[in-house]
Amino acid sequence: MREDLHTEWKEARSSLPKSLFDTVCAFLNTDGGTVYLGLSDDGSVTGVDPDAVPRLKREIADTSNNPQKIDPPYLLFPKEEKREGKSIIVLHVPLSSQIHRHKGEIYLRSEDGDYRVKGTHQLAGLLNRKLGIFPEQTPLPAFSMKDLRPELFERARELMRARNQKHPWLPLSDTELLHVAGLHAESSTPASPVLTLAAVLLFGNDLAIQRAAPAYKFDCLLRRRNIDRYDDRIMIRTNLIDAYDLMMGFVEKHLNDPFYLEGDMSISLRERIFREAISNIIAHRDYRNASPGRLLIYEDRVILDNPSTQYFHQPITPRNLASHPKNPSICKFMIQLGRFDELGSGVINIHKYLPAYADGAQPLFEDTSEGFRLTLPLRIASGKRDSDPVTPQVTGEVTGKVTGEVTGEVADEVRKLLDVLSPKPLTRAEAQDALRLAGQANFRDRYLVPALEAGLIERTIPDKPTSRLQKYRLTEKGRQTLKAER
Numbered sequence: 001m002r003e004d005l006h007t008e009w010k011e012a013r014s015s016l017p018k019s020l021f022d023t024v025c026a027f028l029n030t031d032g033g034t035v036y037l038g039l040s041d042d043g044s045v046t047g048v049d050p051d052a053v054p055r056l057k058r059e060i061a062d063t064s065n066n067p068q069k070i071d072p073p074y075l076l077f078p079k080e081e082k083r084e085g086k087s088i089i090v091l092h093v094p095l096s097s098q099i100h101r102h103k104g105e106i107y108l109r110s111e112d113g114d115y116r117v118k119g120t121h122q123l124a125g126l127l128n129r130k131l132g133i134f135p136e137q138t139p140l141p142a143f144s145m146k147d148l149r150p151e152l153f154e155r156a157r158e159l160m161r162a163r164n165q166k167h168p169w170l171p172l173s174d175t176e177l178l179h180v181a182g183l184h185a186e187s188s189t190p191a192s193p194v195l196t197l198a199a200v201l202l203f204g205n206d207l208a209i210q211r212a213a214p215a216y217k218f219d220c221l222l223r224r225r226n227i228d229r230y231d232d233r234i235m236i237r238t239n240l241i242d243a244y245d246l247m248m249g250f251v252e253k254h255l256n257d258p259f260y261l262e263g264d265m266s267i268s269l270r271e272r273i274f275r276e277a278i279s280n281i282i283a284h285r286d287y288r289n290a291s292p293g294r295l296l297i298y299e300d301r302v303i304l305d306n307p308s309t310q311y312f313h314q315p316i317t318p319r320n321l322a323s324h325p326k327n328p329s330i331c332k333f334m335i336q337l338g339r340f341d342e343l344g345s346g347v348i349n350i351h352k353y354l355p356a357y358a359d360g361a362q363p364l365f366e367d368t369s370e371g372f373r374l375t376l377p378l379r380i381a382s383g384k385r386d387s388d389p390v391t392p393q394v395t396g397e398v399t400g401k402v403t404g405e406v407t408g409e410v411a412d413e414v415r416k417l418l419d420v421l422s423p424k425p426l427t428r429a430e431a432q433d434a435l436r437l438a439g440q441a442n443f444r445d446r447y448l449v450p451a452l453e454a455g456l457i458e459r460t461i462p463d464k465p466t467s468r469l470q471k472y473r474l475t476e477k478g479r480q481t482l483k484a485e486r
Contacts (some may be wrong), residue, residue, distance in 0.1 A: 002042075002043065004044075004111060005030070005031065005033070005109055005110065006027075006031060006032065006034065007033060007034055007036070007039060008023050008027075008033065008034070008035045008036070009035075009040065009043060010035060010036070010039070010247075010261055011022075011037075011038070011039070011040055011055065012035050012037040012038055012089065012249070013038075013046065013047070013048060013049055013052075014049045014052040014214065015052075016037075016046075016059055016060065017037075017066055019114070020035065020037075020060075021063060021069065021070060021102045022102055022105075022107050022114050022389045023035055023099045023107075023108070023109075023114050024064065024070070024074075024076070024091070024093055024100075024102070024107075025101065025102040025107040025114075026107040026108055026109040026114040026115075027093035027094075027095075027101045027109055028074055028094070028095070028096040028098075029096070029099055029100055029106065029107060029108055029109070029126065030095070030108050030109035031095050031109065032092075032094045032095040033093055033109065034090065034091065034092050035090075035091040035093065036088055036089075036091075037078075037089040037090075037091065038083070038086065038087065038088030038089060039083075039088065041413075043084050043386055045084045045088065046086075047080070047083075047086030047087055047088060048086075048087045048089055049087075050087045053080050053087050053089060054387075056078070057078045057079075057080070057089060059067045059074060060089075061075065061077070061078065064076040064167060065168060067179075067180040068167070069102065069103075069104060070100055070101070070174060071100065071104075071180075072098055072100065072180050072181065072182040073180055073364065074100060074182075074332060075332065075335060075336070076091060076092075076093065077092075077397060078090065078091045088144060094195070094328060095226075095328070096182075096328050096329075096332075097134030097136055097198075097328045097329050098137065098182035098328075098329060099123075099126060105117075105161065105476040106123070106126075106452035108126070113338050124332055128308075128334065132462055134327070134328065135197065135286070135287065135327070135431035136196065136198040136201070136326075136328075136329055137196050137198065137329065138187070138196060138197045138199050139185035139194045139195075139196060139199060140194070140195050140196065140197060140212055143193070143195045143200055143204075143208060143211075145174065145175065145195075147195075147200065147204055147205060147207075147208035148174070148195075148199070148200070148204055148205070148208070148262065149204070149205050149239070150239070150367035152180070152203045152239060152282060153174045153177065153203065155241060156177070156203075156333075156336075157170055157276050158170075159338055159339070160336055160337060163336075163337075163338045164306050165423055167336070167338065169181075174244060175193060177197070178193065178199055178203075179193065180333065180457060181329065181333045181336070182196075182197070182198075182329045182332065183196050183198050183202070183329060184196065184327060185201035196210055197213065198327065198329045198330050198333075199289065200212040200213075201213065201216070201239065201240050201330065202240050202241060202333060203239060203288060204239060205263060206237060206239075208237055209238070209239065211236065213287045213288070214289075215288065215289060215290040215292075216237060216287050217235055217236065217292040217293070217295070217312055218235070218237075218243055218247060218281070218292060218293045218294070218295065219233070219235050219236075219292040219294045219295070220233065220234045220235075220236065220246075220250040220294075220295045220297075221233050221294065221295070221296050222250075223296060223297065223298050224298065224299045226275075227298070232250075232252060232253075232254065234246065235292075237363065240282055240334075241337070241339075241449075242441045243282070244278060244279075244334070244339050245438075245439035245440050245441030245442055246283060246439065246442060246445075247278045247295055247439075247441020248271075248274065248275070248278060248439035248442060249437070249439040249441065249443070249445075249446060250295065250297075250439045250442075251270065251274045251295075251297075251440065252270070252436075252437055252438065253413075253440060253442075253446075254297050255270055255274070255302070255378075256270070257269065257270040257271070257436060258357070260356060260357075268436060268438075269353050269356055270357070271352045271436075271438050272349060273349070273350055273353050273357055275375070275438065276311070276341070276345065276346035276349050276350050277302075277304050277337075277346070277350060277374055277376065278304070279334065279339065279340045279341075279346055280304065280346045280365075280372070280374060281293050281295070281304045281306045281374070282327075282330065282334070282373065283326065283327055283330065283334075283340070284308045284326045284327070284371075284372040285306045285307070285326065285327065286307045286308045286326065286371070287327075289307035289308075289371075290307075291307040291371070292307070293306040293307070294306075298378075299378075300377065300378055300379075301342065301375060301376060301377050302375075302376040302378065303373065303374070303376075304373070304374045304376075305371055305372065305373040306372045306373075307370070307371040308326050308367070308369050320328075328340070334388050347365055350374075350376070351363060352462045353436065354376060354377075358376070358377055358378050359379040360377045360379065361376070361379045362375075362377070363375065363376050379465070413446050413450070414450050414451045414454065415448065415482070416435060416447070417431065417435065417447045417451050417457070418451070418456060418457070418474060418478055418481065418482045420434040420435060421457060421472060421473060421474050421478075422474060422479075422482055424473075424474060425460055425471040425472060426471055427470065427471050427472075428443075428444075428448065428470070428472070430471075431443075431448075432471060435447070448472070450470075451478070454470075454477075455475055455477050455478075456475060456477055456481055457472050457473060457474055457475060457478050458472070458473060458475050459471070460472070460473055
């Protein structure tokens with residue numbers, strides 16, 4: 001191994017080298033790469049003080065996510081490794097769809113190292129190259145903040161706060177949040193920001209999304225009995241924050257979640273697997289392509305596929321994995337929300353947990369000329385058998401919420417909610433946790449709202465429906481309904 005376009009060695013005994021983030025920016029702006037801290041210029045292992053490793057890893061993560069240092073920020077995940085018995089820190093830096101600055105300077109990578117961008121011709125060339133690779137950065141000058149939904153910004157902050165009470169993005173205004181997340185076009189100014197396609201896909205109202213990406217759609221189909229058509233279906237055309245919840249809700253509805261202990265802790269195998277699987281199809285979708293992204297549930301397998309540009313030319317495994325998200329800005333933002341884990345975690349975690357979920361089954365990740373495809377065999381359980389009742393055929397289209405009548409299913413879901421509320425009133429989060437549901441939109445649309453509209457439950461603070469102290473309890477009608485069902 002030697003230093004080259006994608007590899008950099010730096011000594012770092014007990015502190016970070018001053019040039020580290022010049023190199024990080026150069027890798028983000030050029031083709032990605034790996035920084036090895038604890039190696040000298042000739043490649044010999046000098047090591048990092050083991051006692052300093054946790055602090056240095058934390059400094060790297062904090063600095064990479066600080067817009068005063070890296071603009072726009074890009075959260076990185078350093079790892080400790082052992083070489084020749086010594087600790088080193090390995091930092092994988094992907095190619096980013098934005099242009100990043102360190103202390104106001106733009107850096108690029110060459111075989112000879114890092115260099116500053118000088119002149120508008122170099123900047124224009126860099127901009128055009130990134131737009132060609134990453135259409136999520138397409139500027140949309142005809143769109144403005146009026147096309148975005150303010151409540152989605154608040155939801156995003158709630159999710160960030162749940163992960164980190166001191167998240168550096170929490171105090172930012174909506175416009176500032178878009179800037180640090182890299183959702184403004186490079187040519188924009190603070191006074192008149194130009195939104196990118198990624199910004200509209202994450203925060204846009206449904207009309208704006210259809211104007212910006214007319215072909216955008218995720219199609220979720222259950223095909224157990226009717227293989228040619230479907231037993232249940234939702235089509236999702238709404239923002240990606242809600243789309244993630246709705247796809248997770250479809251999985252929760254149709255796939256079981258067997259009891260599983262990891263060490264002495266019970267975890268949800270279904271959530272670990274499908275959280276990563278759904279993250280993958282959102283991350284790798286070509287949002288200009290007319291073909292839909294799909295989530296297909298069969299009796300013996302689940303298939304998730306997406307139109308995208310091919311990068312790998314062989315099945316993707318943990319051994320040959322090289323992180324190359326097609327929509328890095330969207331990925332980066334979803335990581336901040338806790339919806340995605342670090343880039344590349346999907347392949348690793350699905351290979352880890354699917355064998356426990358499906359009797360030794362192995363996933364197949366493929367990046368083909370037609371697009372990205374993930375096949376998850378289900379050797380033991382898909383949640384229902386031929387003897388189970390099947391949802392009547394539904395063609396529901398999801399925009400802001402699920403539409404279409406799902407006969408028989410809502411009542412069953414409402415009954416489950418009544419059960420968990422019967423001992424005592426619960427908050428929305430407590431009730432959702434009791435039902436083991438990951439998707440907030442799914443819980444709201446299929447459980448909470450139908451129960452409220454039917455008069456089976458009520459708010460404990462009816463005059464302040466959005467109060468942080470709000471809880472939900474059974475009404476007399478709800479208690480009688482639950483008693484009759486039992």
